[in-house]
Amino acid sequence: MQPLIQVESLRKHYRDGKGLDSGHVVPALDEVSFAIAPGSTLALVGESGSGKSTLALCLACLERPTSGRIWFGGRNIAALCEKQLRAVRPQIQLVFQDPASSLNPRFTALEIVTEPLVLQRIWKRRQTREWGVALLERVGLSMEMAGRRVGEFSGGQRQRLAIARALSLEPKLLILDEALSALDCSVQAKIANLLLELQSSFALTYLFITHDLAMAAHFADEIAVMDRGRIVEQGIPEKLLGSPQHEATRCLVAATPGSIVTLNIPGVC
Amino acid sequence: MTTGDIEFILEVRNLHVAYFSRARVASSAVVDVSFDVRPGEILGVLGESGSGKSTLATCLLRLLPANGEIQQGSILFEGRDLLQATPRELESIRGRRIALINQEPWVALHPTMRVGDQVGEVLAAHEYLDKKSRRERLRQVLEGLFPAETNRISFSYPHQLSGGQRQRVLIAQAIACGPSLVIADEPTASVDSATQREILTVFESLRRGFGVAIILITHNPSLLVGLADRVLVLYAGRVVEIGPTESVLSHSLHPYTQALLRCLPPPLCGANVVNRKTKLPVIAGDAPKLNTLSLGCRFEPRCEDRFEPCRTREPLPVSPADEHVVSCFKFGG
Numbered sequence: 001m002q003p004l005i006q007v008e009s010l011r012k013h014y015r016d017g018k019g020l021d022s023g024h025v026v027p028a029l030d031e032v033s034f035a036i037a038p039g040s041t042l043a044l045v046g047e048s049g050s051g052k053s054t055l056a057l058c059l060a061c062l063e064r065p066t067s068g069r070i071w072f073g074g075r076n077i078a079a080l081c082e083k084q085l086r087a088v089r090p091q092i093q094l095v096f097q098d099p100a101s102s103l104n105p106r107f108t109a110l111e112i113v114t115e116p117l118v119l120q121r122i123w124k125r126r127q128t129r130e131w132g133v134a135l136l137e138r139v140g141l142s143m144e145m146a147g148r149r150v151g152e153f154s155g156g157q158r159q160r161l162a163i164a165r166a167l168s169l170e171p172k173l174l175i176l177d178e179a180l181s182a183l184d185c186s187v188q189a190k191i192a193n194l195l196l197e198l199q200s201s202f203a204l205t206y207l208f209i210t211h212d213l214a215m216a217a218h219f220a221d222e223i224a225v226m227d228r229g230r231i232v233e234q235g236i237p238e239k240l241l242g243s244p245q246h247e248a249t250r251c252l253v254a255a256t257p258g259s260i261v262t263l264n265i266p267g268v269c
Numbered sequence: 270m271t272t273g274d275i276e277f278i279l280e281v282r283n284l285h286v287a288y289f290s291r292a293r294v295a296s297s298a299v300v301d302v303s304f305d306v307r308p309g310e311i312l313g314v315l316g317e318s319g320s321g322k323s324t325l326a327t328c329l330l331r332l333l334p335a336n337g338e339i340q341q342g343s344i345l346f347e348g349r350d351l352l353q354a355t356p357r358e359l360e361s362i363r364g365r366r367i368a369l370i371n372q373e374p375w376v377a378l379h380p381t382m383r384v385g386d387q388v389g390e391v392l393a394a395h396e397y398l399d400k401k402s403r404r405e406r407l408r409q410v411l412e413g414l415f416p417a418e419t420n421r422i423s424f425s426y427p428h429q430l431s432g433g434q435r436q437r438v439l440i441a442q443a444i445a446c447g448p449s450l451v452i453a454d455e456p457t458a459s460v461d462s463a464t465q466r467e468i469l470t471v472f473e474s475l476r477r478g479f480g481v482a483i484i485l486i487t488h489n490p491s492l493l494v495g496l497a498d499r500v501l502v503l504y505a506g507r508v509v510e511i512g513p514t515e516s517v518l519s520h521s522l523h524p525y526t527q528a529l530l531r532c533l534p535p536p537l538c539g540a541n542v543v544n545r546k547t548k549l550p551v552i553a554g555d556a557p558k559l560n561t562l563s564l565g566c567r568f569e570p571r572c573e574d575r576f577e578p579c580r581t582r583e584p585l586p587v588s589p590a591d592e593h594v595v596s597c598f599k600f601g602g
Contacts, residue, residue, distance in 0.1 A: 041546075048432065048461045154555070155318060184317035184488050189532035189549040196546060211461040218534035218545060237545065255462040 003035035003071075004205045005059070005173055010068035010078075012054050028054040029065070030229040038172070041199070041206040043216035043237075045252060046226035052209045055226070056175045059207065060094050061085050072173075090120060090169035097178035099158035103150045109136060109161055110146040116168045131168070139164045139194060156187035160194065167198070175207045180215060192219060213256040217241055225249045275348065278449050278482055279306040279329070284342035286321070286328050286506075288559075296559040298324040298337070300506045303586075308449065309480040311472065313497030313514065315490055317529075319556050321506035322486045326454045329484075330363055347449065365395040368443035370453040374435035378427040384438045385411065385423030391445045406445070413478070414441050414471065433464035440471055444479065451475070452484045457492060469496055490518060490530060499592075502526050505557050505567040508586070512593030522595040525568045528552045566598070574599060 012029040028051050036042045044052050057063040059070060061077060070078045077088050096102040103112055114132040117123060123131070136146055139160040150158060159179065166174055176195070180188045192215065198204060210216050216223050217237040224234040227248035233240060244250045286299035299321045306312050316322040327333050329344060331351060344351040346367065354362070363369075371377050379387055389407045392398065398406065408419065414437045415422045427435055436456060443451050453472070457465040473496060475481050485497060493500055493514055500517040502510040502525070510523040521527045531550040554571040557563070565580035566572070572579065576598070584602030588594045596602060 047463050185490070186317060186529055186532045186552045189534075189551045192534075193548045193551060196548065212534075213462070214534045214536055218549070221546070251463060255466045 001037055004038040006035040006071040007059070008033050008069040008071070010055070010058060010070065011066045012051075012058055012063065013066045027229050029058065032068070032229070032231055034224055034231060034234060036173075036205055036207065037221075038205055039199070039203045040222070041208055041220040043208045043210060043220035043223045044226060045210055045213055045216050045223060046248070047211065047252075050226040050248075051229040052226055053177060054229075056094065056177050056207065056209055059173075060092050060175055061089055090116070091171050092173045092175065093166035093169065093171040094175045094177060095159075095162050095166050095179040097182050099155070099162040100150065103158060103162060103165075105150045108147050108149055109141065109153070112150070112161055113164045113168055116165065120169060135164045135168055136161075138167075138198075154187075155183055156191060159183060159187075159191050163191075163194065163198070167202070170202070171204075173205045173207065175209070177209045178211070179208075181210065181212065188215075195219075211252075213241070213252055225252065276307065277305040277345075278308050278347055280343075280345040281305070281329070282343045282345070284325075284328070284344065285340040286324055286333065286337060287340055288324075288334075288337050290336075290560075294560060298506050298559055299328065302342075302503075302506070302508050304501055304508065304511060306450065306482050306484060308482055309476055310499065311476055311483045311485055311497045313493035313500040314484060314486045314503060315488070315493065315500055315529075316486075316503035317488050317556065319505070319559065320503040322488075322503055323454055324506075325503070326369065326452050326484070326486055329452060330367060330369055331359055332363075332369070361395075364391060364448075365446040366448050367450045367452065368446075368448045370436075370439050370443050370451065370456050372455045372458055374432060374439055375427065377439055378435060380427055383424055383426060384430070388438065388441045388445055391442045395446045410441050410445050413444075414438075431464070432460045433467050436460065436464075436468050437471060440468075440475070444475060444481065447479065448481065450482045450484070452486070454486045455488070456485070457487070457489075465492070472496065491533065494518060502529075506559065507567060507583070508594075508596065509568065510593075510595045512590070512595075516590060516593050522589065522593065522600060523568075523597050524572045524574045524599070525552075528571075528573070566596075578602075 010029055010032040011027065014026045014028055032055060034042065044055065046052050054063065058065045065078050068078060069076045072088065080088065110132045113135050114128050117128045117131065133143060133146060141157060141160055153161060180191055183191060199206060208216065208220055220237065222234065223237050223240050224231045225246065225248055232246040233249045240249065241253060244253055282303050284299055284302045285297065287295040287297045289295055302325065314322050314325065324337065328339055339352060346362065378384065385407060388410060389403060392403050392406055411423055412419045422434065430438065457468050469492065472483055472485065476483060487493065497514045499512060500514050501508055502517065502523065504525050510517055510521065510526050517526065518530065521530060532552065534549060535544060552571055557567055564582060566584050569575050569579040578598045584596045584598045586594045586596045587601045589600045
């Protein structure tokens with residue numbers, strides 16, 4: 001099957017230092033290549049500073065890569081101009097780790113969810129409103145909550161709101177940048193379930209960025225391990241975790257508090 | 270610093286803490302909490318947001334915000350009741366006998382002060398040492414935490430350090446005066462898993478090396494495995510279960526603890542191919558609002574095992590197994 005998004009030898013270099021003293025180049029991404037099939041999930045794991053979030057920003061067209069190609073919908077979106085990107089951006093959406101800081105506190109839930117539609121000037125006001133309410137309901141927020149502001153929601157509800165907003169333009173690819181990491185265990189399970197449900201009903205493709213290897217193994221079809229800007233290992237979870245080849249993968253597996261395996265938790269294992 | 274002659278260094282009895290809104294409406298954040306900490310023990314406090322775990326941490330040091338009030342109970346630390354202590358006595362206990370490590374290492378450190386000086390400041394505030402012995406003590410403390418690069422770290426500014434190193438600087442501040450109890454509130458939130466492991470190892474060696482008792486507050490049960498001696502589970506401000514880590518996490522008795530542990534993604538055992546991308550079990554409903562009143566057990570509306578008496582009153586703690594105490598009517602309550 002044709003991949004939804006294909007990345008070829010992507011590089012992103014940042015310059016260290018300021019002003020004239022900007023000689024030192026830091027490679028945040030170095031020769032990164034991968035593809036994600038439509039409707040599947042690729043988990044990107046790695047330590048902080050390994051380049052996961054830079055990759056997310058490049059895919060969402062928020063950062064221009066230094067070199068390399070990103071094939072999406074038959075076009076190399078890394079080479080498009082701003083005007084052309086306007087048509088691409090709605091199809092790739094982001095959900096961040098901390099919804100409290102990524103959502104506007106002065107907007108109501110409905111305004112948050114419908115703002116992308118208003119900006120893209122797609123529909124009339126009534127239609128937009130109806131779609132917004134439907135979206136809120138889809139992610140498990142009731143009609144009465146539509147008028148509330150971000151501060152009145154709990155952490156899990158805020159993340160539902162962020163997901164609803166990301167879905168408002170019916171994207172094909174959703175980039176989940178540590179979207180579950182800041183949540184409590186019981187809330188994390190609920191949001192993970194919601195994402196799985198949405199994936200099967202809207203045939204969504206996910207790039208799931210995380211440092212939680214156990215969640216990655218449960219949630220994704222494939223895992224890619226990043227280390228210092230490179231993808232050092234990629235494969236299906238069983239294989240990758242069963243016999244990790246690269247040092248970075250081994251470190252991650254060892255650091256995962258997976259020692260809970262040895263305990264006999266009811267319902268698990 | 271050993272306190273081998275007493276059985277408990279901290280005894281908390283029937284503690285009630287409430288927050289008041291501007292209209293004087295009370296929300297009970299901690300209700301009837303009792304527990305002990307033994308010298309050199311690591312006690313894990315497990316709870317989700319709103320369970321009262323941070324309130325518990327701050328009220329042990331009498332650092333509640335102005336709208337928080339300790340309504341009842343006693344906190345005995347090394348035989349002294351902290352609730353009766355004068356501000357002056359508290360000052361000599363905080364930072365010196367009981368240290369608190371907060372959640373965010375980047376807000377807790379002064380951005381334009383070298384970290385060595387920041388650790389030295391703690392010593393200067395509490396210990397009556399001359400400059401030379403203070404410097405000597407500072408070197409010892411930093412050497413314990415950064416054996417390879419004591420000097421470089423000591424002369425660095427916080428922004429030059431990684432998250433794990435900053436967290437270790439906070440630990441250095443906490444142990445500088447040789448406290449007998451360290452309270453760590455989510456010390457590994459927002460660091461990656463390798464750094465997490467690194468920090469937990471530091472805690473383990475603190476306990477080994479200095480005999481410090483540690484209260485480790487977290488929302489992640491898997492952190493406590495292999496580290497904590499005992500675990501206390503909080504739900505809506507109440508202790509639902511307390512006991513040795515092994516029995517609480519592998520043979521949990523309270524329906525809440527059991528449900529919480531089921532929410533975790535399956536561990537990396539390779540055998541879960543079939544279950545991949547299936548739904549994780551969840552706890553139905555939301556955590557109760559603290560300002561609502563109910564007669565019965567706080568977990569009753571979400572509990573799968575609820576039956577008649579659950580609604581009538583709150584269950585009392587019972588001990589079905591050795592050292593394992595649970596508050597649930599299933600076990601008598």
